[in-house]
Amino acid sequence: MVKKKRVPDWLNSPMWASPTVTTSPPSKSRSLSPPPNHHDRTGKTSSVTSSDSSVNESRFMLPPAASIRPESIQRTEVRDSSTRRGSSDYDNDSSGSVVEDVSRQAQLLQELSKKIINLGELRQLASLGIPDAAGIRSTTWKLLLGYLPIDKRMWSSELSKKRSQYKHFKEDLLMNPDSEIIEQIDRDVKRTHPDIPFFSGDSAFAKANQDSLKNILIIFAKLNPGIRYVQGMNEILAPLFYVFKTDPNEDYAVNAEADTFFCFVELLSDFRDNFCQQLDNSIVGIRSTISRLSQLLKQHDEELWRHLEVTTKVNPQFYAFRWITLLLTQEFNFTDILHIWDMLLSNPVGPRETLLRICCAMLILVRRRLLAGDFTANLKLLQSYPSTNVSHLLYVANKLNSQSAH
Template identity: 45%
Template sequence: MKRTEWASALKSTRGQYKEWQSDPDLVIDPHREQGEVNEPEDVTEFDHPLKQSEQSVWYKYFQDNEILHEIEKDVHRTFPHLHFFQIDNPDDTMSGRLIQNEHYRSLRRILFLYAKLNRGISYIQGMNELLAPIYYSFATDPDTEWKSYAEEDAFWCFTNLMSELRDNFDKSHDQAINGIQERMKVFNNILKMKDPALWLDLESKQMNPQFYSFRWITLLLSQEFELPDVLRIWDTLFSDEKRFDQLLYICTAMLIRLRKDILAADFAETLKLLQTYPPCDVLEIIQFSREIAHPDYYYSPPVQEEEQEGEGGTDGIEDSE
């Protein structure tokens, strides 16, 4: 698309989003349907809250409520510590409890509309974690005009991202070339090639890559780091045409960074370490991942530490601390 066409394209997509949000066929209200019927007994006979037919407006309404309930639960767990998603309740300041804010409502509307438009996949836990950084980027734009369209623009960017990640959330595609199981297998093979000793240690502990890398890969590391660091990683990924290959190298760099700790740990300690990744300099990890991606890269511990290999080894890169 030419730059001169951006304005008209934005106007079109933003308008389409608003139309969908007000479309009665997407956002079902059975009470509105009842109001269009003259005889109350017709509503009871033809359609009522207990009817289980997929054609029933009430049935669709309750199905939608189930989806909304799942979305609500996950949205409230999205970056809860971030002030951006928090508003103090003026009626309950002593308890420190928080009420839902406008940004959470935007996330909910986006996710619900996506679920309605994509019935094959609907909503699956974790989508909220992918949407939040996108929405945050638009909603904090210094340009007030762009910020005012944060919800509309975030919806379309999220939709485009999901078109590339859809197979990660679809169990029927787990074994496909873009499925999550296949991606984890490729990730494990990269580690085996780049650092055989570390790979062998994890294998000996029966540390299945699924125990930690499933979340890393599916959610693009959005739960492993603070939001500013997630955005730095995503800048790297989205600027790379082979973004998902690069993601696997970043994951490999994360493992090698913890090499010394992993080699010295037992199964439980290793699992805790990888499921709660310690703070680090993500720019350092990104740079190291580029080195790993080079075909000739092969990790070798420093000569003076080779003798310690059996007792713990060393990090692939220096700790940020």
């Protein structure tokens, strides 16, 4: 008889019990079908010629992909952006107290004021959550993504060079874009966070922001013909642009489009394999990534893993495909997404591994409901993830991080 792996004591704490949701469920289905086995569109690697011979475009192209993933990522209802992180009796454990936020804000400002940024220290501070103080998240994310050098004396020249390069991209690549791509991008951008005035509405500000998102996605598609544009990229782009555009530093806000483009390229370079069909069954493809999530759950909570995948036969692909490809942007309200991305971008193990640990933590947070559910109930729960305390979620993910190290 195989001895059942013991569940760690810290998993049995009542703090991980999911709160009872009293709000009515979304009216629109959040389900996402697993990726099909066949694809009918391939990408070809090519280069784009710029009128400025000094522009090195290859630096901002992702590695060529053999094929893109043409299937649509089904849109899901975005939660009310006004919902904030819930209060908790366990804030001291999850680094969510006001006192700690103020202290961390002071520490981050102190680190960002240095002539040479200690990236290791910045990562450690940011992984605990970046306070919503003006400008801190914008600058920190740019550093974490490698857009800003750690030497502050180089910031001015580097930003000037990259923003000039983006200007050339706009001049060269926005002329006569592929009509099919621009129509799809336009449709998706108009549907980006329809509940947030920053992205949606008839105001000149919202329309200007939509234009910036479209420009970035079109230029990205032109520079990366092997991947082009895949539906859902607009959702990954949105948090970056929002953070940079709302920076109180006027220079940063005015140049948010250019800064966002380069950071978007850096971020997507870690996840582009999820969009490549020919890599599906490789060690870096989406199916392998989902399998790694399954193994991570089995490692930390074998009882829950067995109930989900053996007893109730809930294939993780039915829910984790959307979680992973859209970097959790459809599972939480916008405010919480920003806090989740603080950890996603700062954790030393890298964004891909961190994403899997957060996804595993999401399962652990609702383990009691999952253990009590059958196939239908569990699939519904995971395809419409309940409101939760994000401080707790990130605490669990960090706990998985430390547990995995032993």
